[in-house]
Amino acid sequence: MKLLTKSTLYIATLSLFLFFIMGVIFFQVLRNMSLSDLNRELVDMKEVVELYLDDYWGIQVGALPGIDSLSVRPAGSATQAEYIFGDTLKYDVKNEQYRTYRYLQYISQKGEENLLVRIYKSTTPTDKLVERVTLMITLMVILFLAGIFILNRFIFANLWKDFFEAIEKLKRFETTKEPVILGEQDIQEFDELKQVLEVMTRRLSNDYRELKEYTDHTTHELQTPLAVIKSKAELLIQSEKLGAEEMKLLEAINTSVHQLSRLNSTLTLITRIENRQFTEKEEIKLTGLLDRHLELLEEYIGLRRIKVQKYYKDGGRALFMDHGLADLLVANLLKNAIVHNVEGGTIVLETGPRSLVIRNDGDPLGFNQEELFTRFVRNTRRTGSFGLGLSLVKKVCETYNFSIDYSFDKQQHTFTIGLPA
Amino acid sequence: MQILIVEDEASLMESMVSYLAMEGFRCEQASDFHTGVAMLDRHDYLCMLIDLNLPDGDGLELVKLARENKSESGIIIISARNAIEQRVEGLKAGADDYLVKPFHLSELVARVHSVARRTHMDGGEVLRFGAIKVEPEEHTCFVEEQQVDLTRKELDLLLYFMANRNRVVTKEGIADYLWGEYGGGYGSYDFVYTHLKNMRRKLMDAGCPDYVRNIYGVGYKFSID
Incomplete structure (x- = not known):
């Protein structure tokens, strides 16, 4: 949830709750006040009514000011010490509708006769007043909320502007680029944020650059000594004077140097991909790419008697990427599917408009699945592998925003590459 | 016919010279750019092996220079730089082949033979x-x-x-x-x-x-x- 939405929601919830409670109290107080006013008025009227009660059959209600209606009837022997106030509905002939009335009921003693008197007063004016006041309060609440909402937006647009700008800059920050530098800040907290961000991103950039330079230099500088060792070993192998023992030693040196130079060139490659040094983009047909690599790997596939099943349903799907990286991606995936296959196993290739699936038979991984794409993680039963192939694959996928997933089911490894539309 | 080697790493140069000598090639050696330039026209070489990273210049310039002088020698670039763009650039400058360090001497010899065949024989070679x-x-x-x-x-x-x-x-x-x-x-x-x-x-x-x-x-x- 956005900061603005969340804070607005908090304020709105709290103010609605408060206004509701306040509204209820206010309504009650107002009602009680108006009722006691009415009661007092009715008691006042009682005095007037008493004056006329001697001749109660001749009373003209209209002649009594402030009284809306009056009923008097014999009460027999009933006695009632106190006043009774009540509310009732009466039919108003003039307006053809029921109206609420407040009444005062009491027993009036006229000689030996007890009279039950009810004085009615319409509550419509007071109801109207309460209604109006309630409406006004509701209106005020709405206005208040709208005000808060607008104010909040204003605060966010102005006060927090630099904060959002900082987020935008951080999003665009890459270790290869300049550190994040924000403009002058007049808010203390943002000024601190600015300084922290600047120091942090500067250090990140520096660390990254140094590490990159270090890797670049190391891998590059290693090439020449490796070339020397390799060539010297090869010259030594030509010597007629060496026996089987010495040749065995040389073989070991040779193999290791060979591995080392392969490791070195692969690491160089990863560094270059990370540095986004592959910028060429061209259209490459996915199925064509797969077929070309299958042909190149034909001998090795044949050697292990592996069967390849192709299900091309991509409708001529093309990739837009660097040619070298496309080769790298497919070559490593296929190589992986061959190397980790079983003798006489199968490789299934499925292409769809949005995906490439490579499935191969094989034993379960000897390590945690999450580490599969990590450098130097490999099946320990195999020698001569550095566990760099899949991390290369992952790097290429990252470069082009392809997704890559791995699963293992029924003695089959499945790699799924999700391609963008 | 001779082979010209322009390479600043003395030890590697020595290895190449020894191995090529075993194959019966005679080698002229230049350990920097300027010596290389001076030796370009000295002979009609069978093949030139040129390192790109020279202490006082770019080996690529040497390749271009050789081609400008209408040299018909085969040229093989030997370089520690292994990138497609660099390969393409090298071949565009007029090199016949591109070999990445570290390489096998046996591979170097095979490539020298192959390049020499292409540049000095008009096909039909047996x-x-x-x-x-x-x-x-x-x-x-x-x-x-x-x-x-x-x-x-x-x-x-x-x-x-x-x-x-x-x-x-x-x-x-x-x-x-x-x-x-x-x-x-x-x-x-x-x-x-x-x-x-x-x-x-x-x-x-x-x-x-x-x-x-x-x-x-x-x-x-x-x-x-």
Whole structure:
């Protein structure tokens, strides 16, 4: 949830709750006040009514000011010490509708006769007043909320502007680029944020650059000594004077140097991909790419008697990427599917408009699945592998925003590459 | 005919010179850019091996210079830089081949032979070794005038052996030469054995003596004795 939405929601919830409670109290107080006013008025009227009660059959209600209606009837022997106030509905002939009335009921003693008197007063004016006041309060609440909402937006647009700008800059920050530098800040907290961000991103950039330079230099500088060792070993192998023992030693040196130079060139490659040094983009047909690599790997596939099943349903799907990286991606995936296959196993290739699936038979991984794409993680039963192939694959996928997933089911490894539309 | 080597790493230079000498090549050596420039026109070289990273200049300039001077020598760039753009740039400048350090000397020799064939023979060249006759341009191989049907890879392997005759070549060297980047990473060289086995069998079936000798499991030597 956005900061603005969340804070607005908090304020709105709290103010609605408060206004509701306040509204209820206010309504009650107002009602009680108006009722006691009415009661007092009715008691006042009682005095007037008493004056006329001697001749109660001749009373003209209209002649009594402030009284809306009056009923008097014999009460027999009933006695009632106190006043009774009540509310009732009466039919108003003039307006053809029921109206609420407040009444005062009491027993009036006229000689030996007890009279039950009810004085009615319409509550419509007071109801109207309460209604109006309630409406006004509701209106005020709405206005208040709208005000808060607008104010909040204003605060966010102005006060927090630099904060959002900082987020935008951080999003665009890459270790290869300049550190994040924000403009002058007049808010203390943002000024601190600015300084922290600047120091942090500067250090990140520096660390990254140094590490990159270090890797670049190391891998590059290693090439020449490796070339020397390799060539010297090869010259030594030509010597007629060496026996089987010495040749065995040389073989070991040779193999290791060979591995080392392969490791070195692969690491160089990863560094270059990370540095986004592959910028060429061209259209490459996915199925064509797969077929070309299958042909190149034909001998090795044949050697292990592996069967390849192709299900091309991509409708001529093309990739837009660097040619070298496309080769790298497919070559490593296929190589992986061959190397980790079983003798006489199968490789299934499925292409769809949005995906490439490579499935191969094989034993379960000897390590945690999450580490599969990590450098130097490999099946320990195999020698001569550095566990760099899949991390290369992952790097290429990252470069082009392809997704890559791995699963293992029924003695089959499945790699799924999700391609963008 | 001579070979010109422009390389600043003395030790590597020494190795190349020794190995090429064993193959019967004479080498002129230049250890920096300026010596290289001065030596460019001294001979009509069979092939020039030029390192890109020189202490006082760019080897690529040397390649361009040689081509401007209408030199018809084969040029092989040897470089620690392994990027497609650099390869393309090198080949565009006029080089015939691009070899990435560290390389096998046997591969260097095979490439020198191959480049020399392309630049100094107008096709129709015939290579002989014992009973074997190969016409590289035609992709054909004969044993005592009887044609042997070799696959492309088997023929490449045979040419590699013939270029490195009487030398021990390692299986890694063979794999790198025949499969390039596909050579490594499989943890075994089974496919090298397979191709080698097939090539030997086909040649021997045609009546050719077996010239391939296994040298203590380190590699193979192609020789008549």
